[in-house]
Amino acid sequence: MDLQHSLALIVPEEILSVGGLVLLLAAAWLGDKASRGISVAAVVVIAAAAAFTVPVLCGGNMGADTQAFFGQLRVDAFAAYSKLLIYAAAAAALMIAPRFFDRWNAMRAEYPVLIVFAVLGMSIMVSASDLMALYIGLEMNSLAAYVLAAFLRTDSRSEEAGLKYFVLGALASGILLYGMSLTYGFAGTTSFEGIRAALSGGLSTGALFGLIFVLAGLAFKIAAVPFHMWTPDVYEGAPTPVTTFFATAPKVAAVSLLMRVSLDAFGGHADAWRQVVTFAALASIVVGALGAIGQDNIKRLLAYSSINNVGFILVGLAAATVEGASAMLVYLVIYVAMSIGSFVAVLMLRDAEGNQIESIADLAGLSRTNPAIAWCLLLLMLSLAGIPPLFGFWGKLVVFKAAVDAGMVLLATIAIAASVIGAFYYLKVGKVMFFDEPANKAQGRNDWAHWTLLIASTVFISPLGYLLTGWLGNLADAASAALFLTA
Amino acid sequence: MGGFPILSLMLLVPLVGGLACFFLDAKAARVVALTATLIDLALGIALWANYDIGGAQWQFTERAELFAGFSYALGIDGIALLLIVLSVFLMPICILASWEAIEERVGEYMAAFLFMELLMIGVFAAQDLLLFYIFFEAGLIPMYLIIGIWGGKDRIYASYKFFLYTLLGSVVMLVAMLWMIGEAGTTDIPTLMQYDFPVGAQTWLFLAFFASFAVKMPMWPVHTWLPDAHVQAPTAGSVILAGVLLKMGGYGFIRFSLPMFPEASAQLAWLIFALSMIAVVVTSLIALVQHDMKKLIAYSSVAHMAIVTIGLFAFNVQGLEGAMIVMLSHGLVSGALFLCVGVIYDRLHTREIDRYGGLSINMPKYALFFMLFTMASIGLPGTSSFVGEFLSLAGTYQVSTFVTLVCTTGIILGAAYMLYLYWRVAFGVQKNADAAAMPDLNAREWLMLAPIAAAVLWMGVYPESFLAPMRKDIAALDARVARAKPAFDSALAAARPEQVRKEPANAMPHAEGAGEGEGH
Secondary structure, three states, rough: OOOOHHHHHHHHHHHHHHHHHHHHHHHHHHHHHHHHHHHHHHHHHHHHHHHHHHHHHOOOOOOOOHHEEEOOOOOOHHHHHHHHHEEEHHHHHHHHHHHHHHOOOOOOOHHHHHHHHHHHHHHHHHHHEHHHHHHHHHHHOOOOHHHHHOOOOOOOOHHHHHHHHHHHHHHHHHHHHHHHHHHHHOOOOHHHHHHHHHHHHHOOOHHHHHHHHHHHHHHHHHHOOOOHHHHHHHHOOOOHHHHHHHHHHHHHHHHHHHHHHHHOOOOHHHHHHHHHHHHHHHHEEEEEEEEOOOEEEEEHHHHHHHHHHHHHHHHHHHHOHHHHHHHHHHHHHHHHHHHHHHHHHHHHHHOOOOOOEEEHHHHOOHHHHHHHHHHHHHHHHHHHOOOOOOOHHHHHHEEEHHHOOOOHHHHHHHHHHHHHHHHHHHHHHHHHHOOOOOOOOOOOOHHHHHHHHHHHHHHHOHHHHHHHHHHHHHHHHHHHHOOOOOO | OOOOHHHHHHHHHHHHHHHHHHHHHHHHHHHHHHHHHHHHHHHHHHHHOOOOOOOOOOOEEEEEHHEEEEEOOOOOOOOHHHHHHHHHHHHHHHHHOOOOOOOHHHHHHHHHHHHHHHHHHHHHOEEHHHHHHHHHHHOOHHHHHHHHOOOOOOOOHHHHHHHHHHHHHHHHHHHHHHHHHHOOOOHHHHHHHHOOOOOOHHHHHHHHHHHHHHHOOOOOOOOOOHHHHHHOOHHHHHHHHHHHHHHHHHHHHHHHHHHHHHHHHHHHHHHHHHHHHHHHHEEEHHOOOOOHHHHHHHHHHHHHHHHHHHOOOOOOOOHHHHHHHHHEEEEEEEHHHHHHHHHHHHOOOOOEHHHHHOOHHHHHHHHHHHHHHHHHOOOOOOOHHHHHHHHHHHHHHOOOHHHHHHHHHHHHHHHHHHHHHHHHHHOOOOOOOHHHHOOOOOHHHHHHHHHHHHHHHHHHOOOOHHHHHHHHHHHHHHHHHOOOOOOOOOOOOOOOHHHHOOOOOOOHHHHHHHHHHOOO
16 A cells, blocks of 8 residues: 555556646647647547556456555546546547637637546546545536636637536535535545445434435536536537537546445445435436427537436446446446537537537438438437437446346336437437428538547447447446445 | 358348448439349248248247347247248339339438338347347337338328337337346247246236337227328338338237237237227228228228237137238238329329229229239138138137127228228229329339239138248247137137147147147
């Protein structure tokens, strides 16, 4: 447990912090002209961090060797799995940004730097095994995220999104902190392992309150109902590349954190939180589906879709088994690919003057004016709806399988029946693009980075994705085995 | 054929053709689609020719562990063989039917049809539960697009209704499948067909599967998506819907509900009978008052499918064989009737029955074909429907005279609405000048209708060709469900079902032994 061992474990985080600081200096000296170069450098930094994370996942590392800084962090296969996903999502958010901001001359060098710091915060979040490390990581990510939401300074919607995100995020942090203090008060320790041991005798009312408040704070971060209200506004207002980022990386981080807290720290009391999680899962699925029906802005629709998807992920958590955790991790990968794909497709839709098209009505007849984007978006939408043979179905399948195997047949039945409501609004997008007469709005040209990401994510969610199920399943199993080592 | 992966090839051909169609112009796409479907037809004939009647239950099996949790496993028995042959037989005809009728976005249209063919073959050939589900559900996407893009006036409503209705039916089945996989520890369909699920759980599982197959079938009262979808879909879409997609429901009952949950099937047979009786009478009466030709045929489909379900749940060989023949025959006949509607719709662009009349004067060849298929739909001896309906009703008669009595009225009512339709369209005076000026069938339309007419007559005159491949599988299924055979209040005191069972009229010498092996 010496310092050297700890430092060796957190090489990715070291690369991110040093890289982020160097890029910050470069940004200060070189100014906004160099923002493209800094973006590229940021992708390199993240790739380097990823390169040091891969062995941890492939080696299936777990156990005492993975503990750093006296149990503050646990750099195991589970953390590595989530980190790689976060790094990939962040790299995508960096790749699509320059072209988008160029339109307003708003591409500034802070963007890549902020993303790098947010990624660092998330890296800490997913490896945290102590309430203190958890909070530091969470806030580090959130502070960067608040600024990113308001990144388009000239756009009042973006400012509103930033402010809303900040105020509600601060509230959630307060709830979380309150829960943490209660937990600390009743457990006498902040380390997950210690909490688990201290509560093994039974859950007192105070500790239960602590648990509920912690879950509520985290539910805000993953945008689960009833703490989802900020999502549509923030997703709509934030610049689309930032929304892409919000919908993917922080969601992965927060879901992983929620898994670690509920399955590790409170792992002995699954019965206590299962009701809460079950309610949040079903409520998210239903509210996400119903809320989306009335939307006419595609970004708001995708926001509700992400609420809906979080509900399905939580079904896996409600199972509270290794299988359930593994299913959630598989779902997360597919969800990230679908989200990146759909937001990039939205990003690529511009009218003749280069303005972004966000209204669903303006997508009318896209299949004739811009068939490639229309087909990709249709497949992504149907994949989000979980219609086979698209890969989104596999995510839902493994989650429901875990729930059924855990004896929660009723939950699975209600959740899957509610998914039909969701299919309705995904079909609506398909209907507008394919059945309606062309509105001839979208006609902007796009650069290779957008096409690459769109096609890559579409191929991933196409039936070809099933070829990856074995590989993905093994990695997820290794990761969730690491998570459940103490259980 | 040895180890040659003919089923995979049959899946691959439409896949490649479909992908190619996306990038081709209208002319090339038509040719590619026709070529691909003809290749698949040739492969389907090869499949039939090489199928070893009386051989192993599952033939042409392929297995590859490509995925986590389930495998790419294909294989067919006689039942699946015939349905696959039906699918590949109808596909080139569908492409021909769309040759001139579809002018917009031809490449995408042909691609959708080829993907549809891939998925239909996949459904019947899948030997893995999850693989089956994926093929089964995936069919919604191309059909949604076919109805929505190339459909009629109310196509959007129809496409939504079709998609959501069938999806809602199917998702519950998925939960049941997941439970079964957890319970039996395998996704292999042949293994699951021998697995004895706890009787208490069977009821729930049966109802979950029933929700899906009853919608697909469709059974009364969840049939309402069908008339909408049929009316709005383009002609070829209707042919595929009636010809093959509806058969997936019946196939599901034969493949899953009956062998996997025999006790529950027996317990709930009353439900099937009740719904089927209502369906036969109610939908036949509804068909009688339709003004839209396609709607009339759609309602007649629901009535015919009810004959299938009573045959299936008669729990005897005649009933099961009859149900299969009705399915095959209905696939041909209703497909042909939709094509007949399509032929005159292409000329006059209306499906209103009153806009036509006296067509036998100016379109005698057309009227001849139309009459043949009308008679086949009624179930005239010599046509395929007669064989199927007779067997199905004969099977049902052994278990319940009342059900048979009610369902036989369907044949009478069927004669009423079909003859009434034919009379209004083909006979009488030529009251509309534009209808009277329509030219007779052209060569392409001959090519579409003549093969189906030949098949209908073949199945009607010599059904043995179609009964032989599936005889052993039906016998195995009958042996499997025999233990749950409910004690029906049969009126035939002298020939109660168990006595009839001892020596079925068409028993094969080794059927008894094979049946025992399957049953335990």
